[in-house]
Amino acid sequence: MTKDELLKQINTIFINTLDNEDVIVNETTTANDVEEWDSLTHIQLVVAIEKHFKIRFTSKEIQSWDNVGVMLECIQKKGI
């Protein structure tokens, strides 16, 4: 999957999980940029992404995401 396509799908997951139609994410987006993205909803995002792409993250990966770009790389490494 191309990075653009992946980003599009991730954005949809953010919108649904955070219940906010206006969320737009790019590779440099961090939790500080999105109001609803806190440590709790982060877990929801992780599980939603895992489900969507049928992958599992390690506990280290979950901790390591400083921004959406790192998250994308992590997903891509799993062959998506």
Add this chain to the structure above:
Amino acid sequence: MKDFSQLKKNLKRDFSGLKTIRVAILGDTSTQFLAQSLRGLGYDNNLNLEIWEADYSQIERQVYDFSTELYEFKPEIVIVFQSTHKLLGKYNKIQPAQHELFASNELLEIENIYSTLTNNLSTKVIYYNYNEIDDSVYGNYANKTESSFLFQLRKLNYELMVLASKKLNLYLCDLSSIQNQVGKSNFFQPSIYINTEMVLSIDVLPKVAAKTLDLINVLNGMLKKCVILDLDNTTWGGIIGDDGIDNIQIGSLGIGKAFSEFQYWIKKLKNRGIVVAVCSKNTESVAKAPFEKHPDMILRLDDISVFVANWENKADNILQIQKILNIGFDSMVFLDDNPFERNIVRENIPQICVPELPEDPADYLEYLYSLNLFETSSLSTEDKERTKLYQVEAQRVTIQQKFTNEIDFLISLHMLSLIEPFNNFNTPRVAQLSQRSNQFNLRTVRYTESELEKLRISKDYFTYAFTLEDKFGDNGLICAVILKIENSTVLFIDTWFMSCRVLKRGMEDFVLNTIVNFAKENAFTIIKGEYIPTAKNEMVKDHYLNLGFEKQNDNWILNVENHKHRNNYIGIKNNKND
């Protein structure tokens, strides 16, 4: 069942006007998601759960220090959730010599927490029991080793039940059974646990919330008191009116087993104090026969408080049952295999609980178990006497009150019927119905598929197959008529049979109009019908009389000129192939 994010969306809704219950959650792991799930699901149960959450691992401080927020909050319900993970952590830290006493010591602590809470607050306590973790230190041998964690954990769960049976205000929420149901890999996600101290996976949260709400609801007086059973293909396999008492499926063979086990379950509910009623589309004497005579029936007439079997619509019948029992619709459960009946009842009586029974009777019980419909918070001996009381009451009450204005009801169904001659597509189904229809069958002449094919090409016969669909779905082919030319003026109704599922919908009127129109167009003046009685078709004894035919010798005669269009609310469906 709603998933976690759907429950979370409920949090934004307007809770004003809902009944408020103050709930405190004391957990030794992170419980925010659980709290959100509970409040969200509470909304769907018309409850405003005002939740106060202790910071995690504060259980003891909150309980034993009376100046804490917990006592200020004055909860009506305290949920105590001590996780198995933390339990294992404790076990790991103590000296091996103490392992054998681990469960007993834990139980003492739990009993202390309970007593302190209930002595100082007017509250009920919901305690989550322990989902199993096998640390596999001993393998299967753990079962033979008192000091193993598994041994102690199971002992603790057992001792908790013993404790709860003695303590009036202690209720166990059976977390362990949820893990059994969904499997540990769905219950617990290690990566999330490592990052957040949450021991419940996102997917299992709604199930845990539901199990907890089941308890909160009954503590709040919302409990089920009555189960209403359909009979054919719900209580036994097959259709008693068509198949007869010898051929219904019940007992230890094949699919009969599923129905027997279902009946045992109902019997246990009845013994526990749940009122059992019957609501069936059948002739009453036919429907009662298996209860009286079938050797394999578990349920007997003695078990049934109210027995309603007739051909009226089920919403009206349930209204009558409710009048007799004098309990709220929201305390009733209606079990029926037929989606049409379920929808009719749901639509007319929204408060009643109507489970969406699976298609395969083999799945009924597992599905019903999973719904946990009959939660309760107490049992009394009076419960067990109920059946008798209601049986007496049922004889007294004879009011027939109707929910539905018959005509409005029929109009609201938006019924459509497709009329076709027998063709390649419908002939197999016509043949099948011809073999099976016993009740609504005027002459009970059986036709095989090949015989029907001959009729199709014969110049002496005209054939009609009718389907019926409505806003709830398609009933498929439900009626067939075979007309025989007797002479240039007389048409004889050789065959008329119909599925009993569509009785009382005006289908008879619709079919007769169709026959008369055909007669008129083809210059026949007389329509002749015949009723041949069998052991099972008494219901159509007066069929032709009711439709305006006159009796002549053994036949029924309708002069086409005298026929007035018979009012009904079924539209003609156009064949999409035209």
